Amino acid sequence: MRIFDGFDEIRSAVGQEIGASEWVEITQDRINMFAEATCDEQWIHVNQARAEKELPGGRTIAHGLLSLSLAPMFVRSVMGLKGLKNTLNYGADRIRYLAPVPAGSRIRGRTMIAAAEEVPPNGLRVNYRMVIEIEGGQRPACVAELIALHYR
Numbered sequence: 001m002r003i004f005d006g007f008d009e010i011r012s013a014v015g016q017e018i019g020a021s022e023w024v025e026i027t028q029d030r031i032n033m034f035a036e037a038t039c040d041e042q043w044i045h046v047n048q049a050r051a052e053k054e055l056p057g058g059r060t061i062a063h064g065l066l067s068l069s070l071a072p073m074f075v076r077s078v079m080g081l082k083g084l085k086n087t088l089n090y091g092a093d094r095i096r097y098l099a100p101v102p103a104g105s106r107i108r109g110r111t112m113i114a115a116a117e118e119v120p121p122n123g124l125r126v127n128y129r130m131v132i133e134i135e136g137g138q139r140p141a142c143v144a145e146l147i148a149l150h151y152r
Contacts, residue, residue: 019078074109
């Protein structure tokens with residue numbers, strides 16, 4: 001884990017990859033709970049019997065938003081910032097889902113600092129480029145630019 005001493009260190013890391021998180025298994029239980037929480041119970045996510053017959057690979061696939069929702073955890077697992085009072089989610093840009101995540105797969109997030117800009121009062125808006133990889137996959141599950149507001 002990389003610990004940044006302050007906003008100046010974050011700004012000096014623009015353009016650098018910070019690191020890759022540990023792998024996280026996307027179990028069918030996790031997919032089912034996400035489906036229930038979001039009311040997105042489309043069969044490709046939750047109907048294992050039908051997926052076995054009708055989907056390539058014979059497994060259900062995770063919601064794209066499930067993969068993306070793990071991004072804050074991926075960022076926190078590879079970096080820390082000293083002296084923060086709080087961090088707010090400011091949004092995301094340029095989100096693309098490039099490959100399905102079958103149930104039972106493992107994913108991880110690779111984080112890079114794309115931009116950093118001071119914002120009043122005592123804040124720093126940071127754009128994190130996130131690549132969510134599937135273990136053994138040829139293409140990422142998702143690429144996105146996440147935006148956070150850090151306040152000291």
